[in-house]
Amino acid sequence: MMDNASVITMFTLSGLSGTVSHRVTLFVLTLLCYGVIWLVNLIIVVTIIMDKNLHEPMYIFLCNLCINGLYGTAGFYPKFLHDLLSTTHLISVPGCFLQGFVLHSSACADLSLLALMAYDRYVAICRPLVYHSMMTKKKIILYVFFAWIIPFYLMFISTGTTLTSRLCGSHIPKIYCVNWLISKLACSASVAQVVVPAFNYTFYFGHAVFIVWSYVFLVRTCQTSKENKHKFMQTCLPHLLTLIVVVGSLCFDLLYMRFGSKELSENVQNFMAMEFLLIPPIINPLIYGLRLTQLRKRVSHYICSRSSVFR
Template identity: 60%
Template sequence: MTYEEAADSLGGVMTNASGVTVLTLSGLNYTAGHRVALFSVTLLCYLMIWLVNIILILTIILDRSLHEPMYVFLCNLCLNGLYGTAGFYPKFLSDLLSSTRTISYAGCLLQSFVIHSSSGGDVSILTLMAYDRYVAICRPLVYRSVMSRQRVWALLSLSWLLPLFCMLMNTVTTSRYTLCGSTIHKLYCSNWLVTRLACSTSVAHSVVAYFNITFYAAHAFVIVWSYIHLLKTCLTSKENRSKFMQTCVSHLASLSLFALAVMLDLMYMRFGSSDFSAEFQNFMAVEILVIPPVMNPLIYGFKLTKVRNRILSYVNPPRKHPTFLGKV
């Protein structure tokens, strides 16, 4: 199903008063000779994202010893990465095969909703992982009761539903703008860039935007608070330091990659249109859709011992040596 078909199925929600129905994505300029090479690299990257994430997801699902909160959260982080990249790569690959790079207004809002709700989901799941490590290391005696099966699934449900709700409100208020332009200077759509095309802004959109900022600022506070307590606890015990190195370093690496991606995206929104080269602008635009989805499963797959050993057992299954019985 294309973005246009999916958006049309939503009815009249994604419409605007100006009558603009098609937007142009002008972030990519290339010659015809580079089209095949760029398509091949992009397709290879997308297939790599699917491969590494599916391997980790299936490893966690199939191994019952990995059905613990930390690994369940990790599995959902990978699923969310696949969800977010599905909002970009199919459309971008089709654009590379087309002579025009346009998208319907409804499809643009839908693409923005998928990509940015996935980013919000990353923040929520990474926050849950930080809190899980805090309880496991700082309060180990109550870990099973605090991170019970019912609570884990409730928290996971919220980590999916709340970002979807936040971005739905943002998308609905954005769709009500009257547009005075039709060109988006990026490889994909974002509500912020659509807002820049609006003839005027609305109070409702500003309220939703500030609510979302406050909501995710609270996530950042929980992460910082968790790591302050984790570091304090690790200073008191060699065993806790070992647990921190085994499970928190990979989480910190994922947080760092995501923070870098968000910073580059903010730089793009603030400076990208004028102060940087086209190549660096494109890198800033897509880094959040390339580096974290590829690196997260690799980081956790190599760093977490139980996951690494299980994957290696699939790749290199232990050989059974035959037993020969003979007469004496």
């Protein structure tokens, strides 16, 4: 078995064996969903970048959240669309590690950006007098930089510990690559493969605790003033809904991957595997686009002005 570890160059992805009869329909639906993801996220990103009135911390963080949605889905949909029209569902070992890195780092960046957005709302509502001194342009750039670089670094370390393992298997029971499933193919477990993921989970669990803590203070503060209640409903409610969608989707996938029943149909398992790559990237831009009045007006103005040009 150990001799075979060095000759593994391809992984087999399972999950699409039962889609032969309707793979074209699935391809069209998936392509449509991916197109919608690009459309709604790109509209938000372009609107925020082009309108100087939206160059505020909340919108800058939202812009990065949408960019991250495009980054994460790019690690899944092109390969998945290819597999839908292919008879063999193979992925190279480097490609598998790259896909796992992109999906993991994107999920972690989501939590980092949501934590920043919670901090921004906490300072804006609970400490409004020091908001402009605490959320300067330099600090915002620094916050955004670390929101991206820390997930990249942690996932680089996590992927590196798995990459150095000798593999004694090539079958991944999922429609995309995940570091945890790759590590299960290792001939022998290492301490690093346990410690590094445990640290990452603890680190981002800390993000969730911070977000909950910030919202406890937000709710308490908003109860004392009608103006703060309006701010909460206008800017915090979309963030809270986004948080529920993202964290709920991620936790659902993680828990199902480890403890879920394999007796469910293949189609249900596939949907559960990809729902965090489908629901948040579409719902999040729509939530903010509909709830944030200033952004909604800018998007409507941008679309209407563009459509009038083509008349």
